[in-house]
Amino acid sequence: MNLIGISINHRTAPIELREALYLSRDEITELVAYLKENVLSCGFILSTCNRTELFGIHKYGKIDFNLILDALINFKKVDGISAKNFEKYFACSAVNHIFQVATGIDSLIIGDSQILGQAKEAFQLSEDLNFMDSILRRVYDTSLKVGKRAIKETKIGEGAVTISFAAVQVVEKIFSSLEEKSALVIGAGETGQLAALHLRDLGIGKLAVSNRTIERARNVAEKLDAEIIPFENLKDDLHRFDIIFSATSAEGLLIQFDDIKNVMKKRKGNPVCLMDIALPRDIDPTVRKLDNVFYNDIDSLKVVVDQNLKKRQEEIPLVKNIIMEEMINFYGWYNTLDVVPTIKTMREFFESIANDELEKIKNKVGTEEYEKINDMTRRLLGRLLHNPTMKLREIAEKGVNSEEVARQSLLVKSLFNLNGNDSYENEINEEINRQL
């Protein structure tokens, strides 16, 4: 298989280069047009802010990484980027790498759940641009299967691996039913928005947002169907919320010990969860001394994230086993590709003999008799060819041993002189060399 590919990722390049090389949908479309015209017969491009992958099969079967590397670098001119920022893959290693990417074990955040969807989009775009062939389509189907199996059969995607999600995980250890709880998110920046989104996804009963700039709070509130708490009145409303996330960029402490003490008085000791995911911190950490106040900051939440990442790391061997199983299945299918033309030629050969013979007797017997002989001949052919056909398929599907597949195919060709070449030995050697 002449599949070749290049990959720029967190192992090979710093974030600035990876981000700079990111290709939008339109850019991919443009680059694919060039590649189709000049380099590849088929392929796909997966590009995210963390990685760009370009895989394909050369028009004339050439194994030359520089051709696709130059095409990419020349298309997206990024300062400081060079060939050493790319990993190169060929044939089996290329398929293995694509599967690893699909399962998320090759991601910066191990088990990243978004990558499978991104891979799906990349293949889909390639299909839309008429840049796929049957082999790549099979790679795509199998990579989706591998990705789904990894999620279902292992714990590779379990546990929070971002600070805001870890905070939500801690909240879930305090309250059982979030639909009966209310949450306030202070700060409408990226972190605050992410926290609010997680809470909304988990079905929080009431969600409110507060931000120094009211417009930003309004934007988030509209998106997530949340209430807006004016920043000036913040402290008067704190007691109404069971969960408070703070993610502002304020320099000093926003919420003092006494503020929470008052909150607890108003709440009659009803538990409150404070998630200070700001840097520097927004909430006085001494509030954790108060009964039924659960306070967490970035440092403590990072412990949860690290633990979950470690657990995911432990799942990698299981995911690799799944990849290996699917690689075997994939190559089982791939090896049948060599057999299919042989079976087809063999059947055509027998059909042509049968047709010749039928033609000879056509005018010597009546129509009714001819039909009977014709039917019998077809049945005879079917029965005679059933076993060799099935045997060839079986060898191909079972085997990862492509030499055996080649030998059997060529034996059949030689026995029936299917391509008119008597030099069986020579052909075997040529075929094996080609496979290798």
Place this chain on the structure above:
Amino acid sequence: MLNIIHILNLLLPVLYLITVSAYYVDFIRKTAKLQNLKRYSLLITVALHLIYLLLRTIEFDHLPMTNKFEVFSLLALNIALCYVILEIWSDVRETGLFILTIPVIFQFLSSAFIKDLVDVPTVLNNKLLGIHVISALLGYSGFAVSAVYGVLYYILYKELKLNKFGLVFNRLPSLEHLEKLSYYSVICGFIFLTFAMIIGIVWLPQAFPNFSYLDPKLISTTVFWIIFGVGIMAKAVGNWYGKKVIKFYLIGFVVAMLSMFFANVLVKSFHVFY
């Protein structure tokens, strides 16, 4: 039938041990396979335990509460049954290890020392006494289960306050869940104990000529019955939450255990049967 009883008597502690082991392994490793397997094991064990006690009742013609070791077995079943109901109701499957360890101990003691008594004192053959004792044991079982949930609540509370995210954090259900489980167990225990007390008040004066309302067991039972009652009202009416209300249940349980110990072991009472 006697053979079946003897076989079950030997089998039950082993089954409880297997069940608790399954809960233990699942608590430590969290495996999908054990999630259902451990529940089936528990249901089979409880069903066989129920059959065992029914067979004993039929074979020996009295309820299995005529000696300490029959009561231990009954107590083991009650606690396990209480847990089964809570697990099915809440679908919280991670706490079984802590609750079911109690039936393992009681059933081991019972199976080791239980005797096949046919002739028992007439007073222990009374049906009202049977209902009284079974209700009281169900009440104590409810309080015991509640106490275990209370302790688990405190452990998780402390872990969360100290930002420790270990095994307890990963495996136990939320604080709110634990509080609910503790609360419902107390309510169950309180209802059964109230029922036992009513039957006792009706039947005891008739059965015992030396009956006295100043009996230490009656007084101590009334004391912790009041404590639990106040605890339940505090949550239901006074909107008490979390640690405060859990503390109340734990105090109630400790008082209950201490008063039972004093009333049964240290003080002479008409109310001590074994």
